[in-house]
Amino acid sequence: MAEVVSALIVFVLLLAGTGVGVLVRPMLPEEHKAHETVQLIQLVIGMLVTFAALVLGLMTASAKASFDTASNDFRAYAADLIQLNVRLRDYGPDTDRARTLLRAYTAAAIASTWPQEPLPPGNDYPKDISQGGNPEQLESVTLGDMLDMIEREIRGLSSHDAFNQRLADDSLAQFLALRQARWKLIEEAHSSISQPFFKTLTFWLFVIFLSFGLIAPRNALAMVTITLGALSIASAVYVIVDLDTPFTGPIVISSQPMRDALMHLNR
Template identity: 60%
Template structure:
């Protein structure tokens, strides 16, 4: 789902529901305006408002949790890459090909994930990778191959003394954490919003605003209040979907941890 289109859809449903209620009310028979009838409508309306409020809160918490987990995972990946690069730098010139492959992997990952931002410096990484979208599979075969080739290159290194052997062992452990962080992002960073569930919530909100229009007196203050309520709820829908998409919209996962790591790897 796209944040702006989702918010506009919700806004259109709420406004249309309220307008239908305002238009239908004068045409309703008098028995439909009786006190007991209005009380029943208010009871059902209160039940729907409670359910909608709970669901909106749960969806906001779920989307925020997905966003925060993705941010933490990217920071963990950046930290692991920097630690591995420090170990490879201490190993000496023999590890320079490994450092280069790791840097190429990181630059390509940044370029394919944050398409709306400037490309990382350098021309030694592929720029034709498919853009990442949280609603789809985040895995990319080329990125997997780049990371695997760096690991293979590291395992091919042969230590000639105890110092370099310790660095090789440390590097293997650090690279294993990099691979784990890489696949953790692929497995865990997915959309937490179900489209049928979102549309069901939108229908509940439509019914609520329809009842508002049926019960509300026809004066400018009431109409303005209903419009402001519709805009407010539509903005909540925008924030929920925007948080859930991760890499597009106004609220995106920051690329700064990986870009800072790339700067450290390029030294």
């Protein structure tokens, strides 16, 4: 909902700025409506529009890059799960307990990260993992405890020969890399937009639309054009905020890599 609220606030403020400009214009003395004054206002508007356009473009590119990074990291995380399962499977039947926990963890992670999507098949994993009321919070005590149990199982492996010892060491190294990747994903789930910076941009846009209200002709076509402009900017803000929160809103990271990993773990 953060993306909807942000876009709605920007849209309302831009229309309010235009309304203030339209209301103030008749109260201005005639010398403030002179051609030279209007030209000066247009120059200042042009400068602010350039700054705002640059900032919006940079924010869009940054949000898209963050979204793509988180998406690629999730694919790598799914690959790490598969590789860990392969090493445990090669070790032998002593790792059956660890592999069962790994499958349960993967299914539970899918269910908690994408609660709006169909649950993975099976009943051998917790389905009611709470995110503390924060959809951006990927960290879960339950999932962390499951990983701790997997780690204890791996560390408790008793090697029968040098080959199994190497597999046990490789499994532990792979697991530690998996845990590190998990914390990276948890941090990437949070929004990275600076609120003071976002408020400053909103103020610039408010001033721009206030200026539009001061110089725009008072007819329906001008008002409709300004409204469409405000709607377009609000939609851009919506996309930026949505991309910056990769696990909430309509634009979310695909769960397919994790579901593919779960299929491999079930083999």
